[in-house]
Amino acid sequence: MAASIASPAPEGGYEFYVTEDPHAHDGHHDGDDHEHHHETGTMLGFWIYLMSDCLIFGILFxxxxxxxxxxxxxxAPIDLFELDKIAWATAWLLLSSITYGFAMIKMHEDKKNMMMFWLVVTGVFGLAFLYMSIEEFMHLWHIGAGPGESAFLSAFWTLVGTHGLHVTCGALWLVILLIQVQMHGLTHENKRRxxxxxxxxxxxxxxxxxVFSYVYLIGVLL
Amino acid sequence: MSADTHDSAKAYRDYLMGFIFSVILTVIPFYFVMTGAISDTNTVIAIVVVMGAIQVLVHVYYFLHVTVSAEDGWQAMSLLFSAILLVIILAGSIWVISHLHENMMPAHEQIERVRNLP
Known part of the structure; x- marks a missing residue:
């Protein structure tokens, strides 16, 4: 099994791991910890999904x-947006990005507990971002700036709402992965996920x- | 193991570099917009756009690790393809609709016409 993992499939398009060893997590030498980050077809497939998601956001922009x-x-934007709050939200999201990076490093080092620690920190920052997003939407709704008020607000709610929905899904995914890693350890599948x-x-x-450059910063300027 | 720690050190450095660049590239546009240090709106918009574009590149390189060699170049190729599509969608929409907008009758004229209907 180790040999089949170490050498990528010749066509590069398939990945079969039906013979996964259920006890792989209690040994660190199951052969897959030296795999390259972008080795498998799954990663490329997921990347292409992200590109299609990128097009959705492009259309919304x-x-x-x-x-x-x-x-x-x-x-208008200048009446609605509070830039200091947007700056905080940006900070939370950027911090969650780098802590996820640290989690990835710990994953490659096979340090499960440290990796889970960084993932939890990432989740906390992500939740902080979501909290600020939801608070902003609630505020807009209460002052009568709902998505039905004008074309600007419809476009704004759709674009920023779609992003918020993505972050929510990402946070849910993160929680599920934490449970998976806790239950099954750092298996090959979990690393891929x-x-x-x-x-x-x-x-x-x-x-x-x-979003923050175009919708918020330039929106307030215009 | 030494190779691993070396890789980790490089990875840490990459993430930290990306983070520091991102912070700088975020703080600059927020600073100029929030303080109004430059009164010329077009200059500030140009700063925001340029900083945003650079930060996107920083994220792609330092966080998403897109390189020409990753996945035999398919990752970079699909990214380039998406970028071209995005440029067509964005520039095309804005260009076409702004022309359409200019050809529309101004709202107050429409109201006048309706009022003067026989």
Whole structure:
């Protein structure tokens, strides 16, 4: 099994691990800890999913760019956005990105407990971000700036809401993975899943750069 | 094991570099927008856009680890393809709709016309 893992499939497109050893986690020499980060087809497949997700966000950004100044006599970004809170949310998300990076390093070193510690820290920062997002949405809803008020607000709620939904899914995924790692240890599958979530999580931070730059900062300027 | 610790040290350095760059590239646009240190709006917008674009590249390189050689180049290729599609979608939409917008009758004229209907 170790040999089959160490040498990638010739076509590079398949990955079969039906013979996974259930006791692999109590030994550190099960051969897969030297695998390359981008070795398997799963990683490439997940990457292509992320690219398609990127196109969804691209379309939502395009919609926002087209509709973002149609206020329908309603509130404009400068009336609604509180940049200091956005700065905090950005900080939480960026911090969660680097702590996930540390978790990845610990995963490659096969240090399960340290890896789980960093994943928990990542989750806490992610929740802090989500808390700020939800608080902002609740605030907007209460002051009557719901998604139905103007084309600008529809586009804003859709774009930022989709991002928030992605972060929520990422956080759920993180919790499930923590349980999986706790139950089954750092198996090959779990490592692969953690690597996929790593891409997903960093990708969401990348999308957030676009959101805070274009929607919030430039929105307040215009 | 020595190779492992060496790799880890390099990985730590990469993540920390990415983090520090990101912090700098985030603080600069927030600073200029929140303090209004530059009064010319177009200059500030240019700063925000350029800093954002650089930060995207920093994330792609330091956090997502996209290199030309990863996955035999498929990762970089698909990223490039998506970027081209994004440019077409974004630039195309903004360009077409802004032209459409200019050709629309201004709202107050529409109201006047409706009022003057026989």
């Amino acid at each position: 395009a919609v926002y760019a087209v509709l973002g100044q149609s206020y329908a006599a309603g509130p 953690i690597s996929c979530l790593s891409l997903f999580w960093h990708f969401l931070d990348l999308i957030w750069i676009g």
